[in-house]
Amino acid sequence: MTEHIIVEQPATHPGVRIIRFNRPDKKNAITRAMYVTMTEALTAADSDPAIRATAFLGTEGCFSAGNDLGDFLAAAMGGGMPREVIGFLHALVRSTKPIVSGVDGLAIGIGTTMHLHCDMTVASARSQFRTPFVDLALVPEAASSLIAPRIMGQQRAFAMLAAGEAFSGEEAREAGLVWKVCEPQDVEAATLAIATKLALKPPEALRISRDLIRGDREDIIARIDEEARHFAARLQSAEARAAFEAFMRR
Numbered sequence: 001m002t003e004h005i006i007v008e009q010p011a012t013h014p015g016v017r018i019i020r021f022n023r024p025d026k027k028n029a030i031t032r033a034m035y036v037t038m039t040e041a042l043t044a045a046d047s048d049p050a051i052r053a054t055a056f057l058g059t060e061g062c063f064s065a066g067n068d069l070g071d072f073l074a075a076a077m078g079g080g081m082p083r084e085v086i087g088f089l090h091a092l093v094r095s096t097k098p099i100v101s102g103v104d105g106l107a108i109g110i111g112t113t114m115h116l117h118c119d120m121t122v123a124s125a126r127s128q129f130r131t132p133f134v135d136l137a138l139v140p141e142a143a144s145s146l147i148a149p150r151i152m153g154q155q156r157a158f159a160m161l162a163a164g165e166a167f168s169g170e171e172a173r174e175a176g177l178v179w180k181v182c183e184p185q186d187v188e189a190a191t192l193a194i195a196t197k198l199a200l201k202p203p204e205a206l207r208i209s210r211d212l213i214r215g216d217r218e219d220i221i222a223r224i225d226e227e228a229r230h231f232a233a234r235l236q237s238a239e240a241r242a243a244f245e246a247f248m249r250r
């Protein structure tokens with residue numbers, strides 16, 4: 001448990017579990033403890049019949065700046081690949097209930113790629129989706145190298161995942177990463193309205209439909225694990241360590 005993730009079931013939105021990033025002073029950068037809390041919240045939601053949908057939210061102007069770079073530096077110094085990230089990604093992929101997300105502002109690294117595993121994402125136009133993996137001497141994660149080319153085409157996937165180009169909320173919508181764009185102050189209400197609507201649908205029909213739409217989970221898990229092997233090796237590289245140290249020195 002960490003106070004940097006808030007998990008709640010608001011009475012105003014029956015059947016909805018909210019998982020909210022709550023580390024605004026660090027731009028909601030995700031620590032190992034935060035991954036563990038989110039994994040537990042997803043797993044528990046799956047086995048609780050009272051929970052019918054999960055909504056990921058951030059704070060005003062910031063969804064998440066991605067993995068905590070201090071944790072990456074520790075891994076580069078020999079701590080090993082943070083397994084908590086992989087545990088979270090597996091839980092996200094294996095989730096049997098609908099997942100929606102609402103983004104206002106920064107969505108970096110896994111703060112972008114996790115939406116590939118969400119069923120409907122709402123974003124403000126001012127949002128910035130960016131994955132500077134290569135700039136950090138890393139490689140794409142979260143099976144983004146498999147799913148992004150499928151949904152947005154080779155060129156856009158390369159622009160996002162390899163060239164590190166930033167996508168606005170509207171560009172992310174055009175790329176198929178986002179369902180709807182709205183005003184910043186409406187993101188949360190719109191996201192929760194979608195989650196509540198999904199929570200009211202016949203759960204078994206929704207589960208089967210979602211399974212059919214999302215396709216083979218094992219392919220996705222296999223790509224997450226393949227990417228993770230490269231990622232772990234890159235984390236140990238001198239160029240990655242230099243990139244993390246440069247960020248920490250700023």
Ligand code: COA
Nearest residue numbers: 025026027029065066067068069070106108109110132133
């Ligand atoms: N890991 C750890 N700390 C982070 C972080 C991250 N991914 N992103 C931001 N922070 C921290 C900063 O170190 C800073 O902490 P401090 O106030 O103790 O110095 C605080 O959050 C605010 O960030 P700051 O950089 O001052 O805000 P900004 O508005 O100028 O820039 C970002 C915001 C997100 C553009 C910039 O922080 C950034 O590039 N972060 C790294 C993103 C990244 O590469 N993520 C990993 C992708 S794989």
